[in-house]
Amino acid sequence: MTNSPILPAPPLTPLTPALPLTPAPPAQAPGRLPWRRRPAAAFGWLRRNLFGSWSSALVTLAIVWGLGEVVPPLFRWLVTDSVLGPADPRTCLGAGGACWAFIHEKYRLILFGLYPYDQQWRPLLVILIIIALLAGSCDRRLWRRWLAPMWAAGMAAIGVLMWGGVFGLPKVETWRWGGLPLTLLLSVVGLAVAFPFAIALALGRRSTLPIIRALSVAYIELIRGVPLVSLLFMASVMLPLFLPTGVSIDKLLRAQIAMILFAAAYLAEVIRGGLQAIPRGQYEAAASLGLSYGQKVRLIILPQALTIVIPPIVNTFIAFFKDTSLVIIIGIYDLTTAAKAALDDAAWRGSYREAYLFIGVIYFGFSFFMSRYSQWLEKDLGRGART
Amino acid sequence: MPPDSDHARRSKDRWAFLTDETVLAVFYQVLVAGGVIALAAFLIHNTLDNLSQRAIATGFGFLDYPASFAINESPIPYSPADSYARAFTVGLLNTLKVTLIGIVFATLIGTVVGIARLSGNWLVARLGDCYVEIVRNVPPLLQLFFWYSAITEGLPGPRQALTPLPGVFICNRGVMVPVPIAHWAWTAMAAALALAVVGVFVLHRWSVRRQARTGRRFPVVGASVALLIGLPLVAWLGAGAPSALDLPALRGFNFKGGATLTPEFTAITAGLVFYTAAFIAEIVRSGILGVSRGQTEAARALGLRERQVLHLVVLPQALRIIVPPLTGQYLNLTKNSSLAVAVGYPDLVSVLNTTINQTGQAIEGVTMIMAVYLTISLLIAGGMNWYNRHVALVER
Numbered sequence: 001m002t003n004s005p006i007l008p009a010p011p012l013t014p015l016t017p018a019l020p021l022t023p024a025p026p027a028q029a030p031g032r033l034p035w036r037r038r039p040a041a042a043f044g045w046l047r048r049n050l051f052g053s054w055s056s057a058l059v060t061l062a063i064v065w066g067l068g069e070v071v072p073p074l075f076r077w078l079v080t081d082s083v084l085g086p087a088d089p090r091t092c093l094g095a096g097g098a099c100w101a102f103i104h105e106k107y108r109l110i111l112f113g114l115y116p117y118d119q120q121w122r123p124l125l126v127i128l129i130i131i132a133l134l135a136g137s138c139d140r141r142l143w144r145r146w147l148a149p150m151w152a153a154g155m156a157a158i159g160v161l162m163w164g165g166v167f168g169l170p171k172v173e174t175w176r177w178g179g180l181p182l183t184l185l186l187s188v189v190g191l192a193v194a195f196p197f198a199i200a201l202a203l204g205r206r207s208t209l210p211i212i213r214a215l216s217v218a219y220i221e222l223i224r225g226v227p228l229v230s231l232l233f234m235a236s237v238m239l240p241l242f243l244p245t246g247v248s249i250d251k252l253l254r255a256q257i258a259m260i261l262f263a264a265a266y267l268a269e270v271i272r273g274g275l276q277a278i279p280r281g282q283y284e285a286a287a288s289l290g291l292s293y294g295q296k297v298r299l300i301i302l303p304q305a306l307t308i309v310i311p312p313i314v315n316t317f318i319a320f321f322k323d324t325s326l327v328i329i330i331g332i333y334d335l336t337t338a339a340k341a342a343l344d345d346a347a348w349r350g351s352y353r354e355a356y357l358f359i360g361v362i363y364f365g366f367s368f369f370m371s372r373y374s375q376w377l378e379k380d381l382g383r384g385a386r387t
Numbered sequence: 388m389p390p391d392s393d394h395a396r397r398s399k400d401r402w403a404f405l406t407d408e409t410v411l412a413v414f415y416q417v418l419v420a421g422g423v424i425a426l427a428a429f430l431i432h433n434t435l436d437n438l439s440q441r442a443i444a445t446g447f448g449f450l451d452y453p454a455s456f457a458i459n460e461s462p463i464p465y466s467p468a469d470s471y472a473r474a475f476t477v478g479l480l481n482t483l484k485v486t487l488i489g490i491v492f493a494t495l496i497g498t499v500v501g502i503a504r505l506s507g508n509w510l511v512a513r514l515g516d517c518y519v520e521i522v523r524n525v526p527p528l529l530q531l532f533f534w535y536s537a538i539t540e541g542l543p544g545p546r547q548a549l550t551p552l553p554g555v556f557i558c559n560r561g562v563m564v565p566v567p568i569a570h571w572a573w574t575a576m577a578a579a580l581a582l583a584v585v586g587v588f589v590l591h592r593w594s595v596r597r598q599a600r601t602g603r604r605f606p607v608v609g610a611s612v613a614l615l616i617g618l619p620l621v622a623w624l625g626a627g628a629p630s631a632l633d634l635p636a637l638r639g640f641n642f643k644g645g646a647t648l649t650p651e652f653t654a655i656t657a658g659l660v661f662y663t664a665a666f667i668a669e670i671v672r673s674g675i676l677g678v679s680r681g682q683t684e685a686a687r688a689l690g691l692r693e694r695q696v697l698h699l700v701v702l703p704q705a706l707r708i709i710v711p712p713l714t715g716q717y718l719n720l721t722k723n724s725s726l727a728v729a730v731g732y733p734d735l736v737s738v739l740n741t742t743i744n745q746t747g748q749a750i751e752g753v754t755m756i757m758a759v760y761l762t763i764s765l766l767i768a769g770g771m772n773w774y775n776r777h778v779a780l781v782e783r
Binding site: 211227234241322326 | 412415416419420423430433434436437438440507508509510511514520521523524525526527528529532533536537540541722723724725726728729736740743749750752753756757760761764765
């Protein structure tokens with residue numbers, strides 16, 4: 001597949017992601033299904049998009065046949081044959097359909113882990129606060145003034161709710177934290193704490209000072225070159241050795257530190273992309289105004305660079321959110337670990353499909369929403385920049 | 388002018404070096420380097436303290452001791468009496484095995500799905516969309532657990548094993564397939580295949596040169612396929628065409644004979660392949676979309692046939708867009724192979740984790756994990772950069 005020397009490739013047009021430039025192929029317009037307007041158009045649409053050629057027609061038929069084989073049994077398993085309400089494990093698992101009774105029985109364990117049963121309204125409230133914070137952060141009108149105070153207040157409330165010990169709330173040790181709030185906290189707190197470090201690392205990597213640049217490059221490449229699993233191991237077995245004798249450190253905090261170290265390196269690369277995208281003229285104009293390095297970065301460079309990289313930061317957050325599931329390896333009780341623990345109940349052996357589907361839908365819901373938001377934001381920011 | 392103002396200016400000059408850029412640069416660098424060194428010294432001091440208190444010897448001497456733990460899957464002979472160093476080798480080979488097989492299959496499936504998403508057939512494109520959206524948004528670890536449970540809990544036991552083909556058994560102990568009984572003919576075939584690959588390479592270069600000189604084309608694809616299939620076939624026939632197979636057969640509670648793809652290996656490979664393929668599909672799709680429509684039209688206007696348009700115009704340009712992010716995905720797959728520890732596949736991380744738990748040599752163990760992954764990452768990045776230079780635009 002080499003480039004043939006006989007026919008040198010024609011000069012390239014700029015290889016920007018050509019999505020807005022390339023006319024979308026006809027199949028790419030699912031939003032405009034034509035039969036809403038004219039039944040005759042529906043026939044034309046079918047002929048163009050499903051029976052365009054002999055091979056296309058054959059593929060269509062094969063897919064329709066395959067869907068006919070797969071979808072009805074799947075529907076029966078999910079809905080008609082499933083057992084919804086509370087039921088005895090043996091009758092439920094023998095029913096031939098999904099045993100949702102397992103979820104009914106275990107959802108408190110899966111969602112909240114080992115948190116004291118009568119106090120589980122607290123992690124529930126925490127989930128709602130985090131969702132509200134994430135949803136609020138999506139509104140660009142709030143970005144300038146309200147984002148930081150909003151998150152500060154939210155985090156304070158979350159801390160009070162999770163730990164307790166004040167306002168008459170019983171204290172809950174971190175080893176009892178678990179489930180969805182823990183997954184959300186690990187990712188949100190990890191990213192928030194990593195953010196300033198990431199900015200420093202990105203600036204360091206772009207710096208003209210050789211020692212600072214070398215240290216930044218070494219840190220970023222080292223962390224990005226090794227798997228998160230090894231960082232988690234390091235945090236779990238090596239971090240206690242690093243501390244002065246007699247000082248011990250909370251297990252959850254150790255995992256969080258590993259996640260922060262990890263996130264900082266990946267975020268730094270994303271932010272570096274934004275720094276590189278700022279035209280030289282901006283740096284030169286700032287310098288010619290007599291701004292110091294700090295002023296230049298704070299007032300001119302970072303506001304522009306960070307705006308450019310918000311969509312990739314959201315993507316990093318999605319990846320990071322999925323990666324929090326790895327903490328199972330060092331025994332932190334997150335959503336995945338809690339689901340595994342629920343499956344350990346011998347009476348409900350064999351309900352892995354229901355359990356993984358349940359938490360899979362939760363992970364999918366958050367990730368899918370965020371990725372759609374990032375796509376929308378990318379278009380929206382691009383539109384703003386052009387006008 | 389009052390004298391104290393003059394004094395002020397002079398004293399300002401005296402302190403001017405504080406805002407001098409060179410001085411500040413040195414100052415900040417010394418400050419940062421000093422901070423890092425102080426932190427490192429603090430950590431090393433603590434570590435040495437802790438180690439001496441727990442009476443743990445430092446160094447890699449422990450690698451010669453017998454490992455005394457079993458590994459359920461190994462490409463080389465291994466027993467618990469072997470050393471930690473050999474256990475490490477087994478883990479490394481297992482990691483490489485998963486990585487290589489994963490990269491090949493993820494690339495194949497990802498390319499097919501990526502092209503499917505651009506298909507003119509509405510159903511094919513929507514199916515591709517569904518696959519990518521679902522797989523990309525669910526944590527790989529969860530997918531691994533699902534595959535592992537689907538094999539160990541969802542499939543029947545050895546006695547009721549599924550037999551999709553005669554001699555192939557699928558059950559909750561894994562997939563059993565027949566393998567040919569060892570014979571020198573197989574070595575000869577491998578050598579013939581290697582020879583054929585070299586032959587194809589030489590043929591390709593020769594045909595390109597001849598076309599440049601005389602304008603005549605040579606059916607390279609047909610000749611290459613003939614070479615790749617024909618040479619090993621000749622070697623096999625020449626060696627007496629051995630066809631004896633080692634068939635798996637049910638003995639007691641499990642299968643004996645043949646080769647076994649264990650549930651652990653199958654789960655980690657399937658999980659990594661399907662997860663990474665979704666990302667590769669996106670890369671392939673945007674690569675193909677990134678070649679502007681005018682290029683295809685211009686190539687058609689020159690009278691190239693559809694296959695030539697794809698082969699000579701679209702693909703070389705799409706590859707330029709595809710290769711750099713593809714490298715990133717290969718690196719991700721390599722690093723994600725460490726998830727194997729979660730389903731009990733004895734990869735490098737799993738073996739070294741057991742080693743750390745047994746010996747307490749945490750620092751050495753984690754250092755070895757990091758060193759290996761860094762090396763693999765650098766090798767893949769180096770190889771892909773070489774390939775990228777090969778396909779990159781030659782600016783004139």
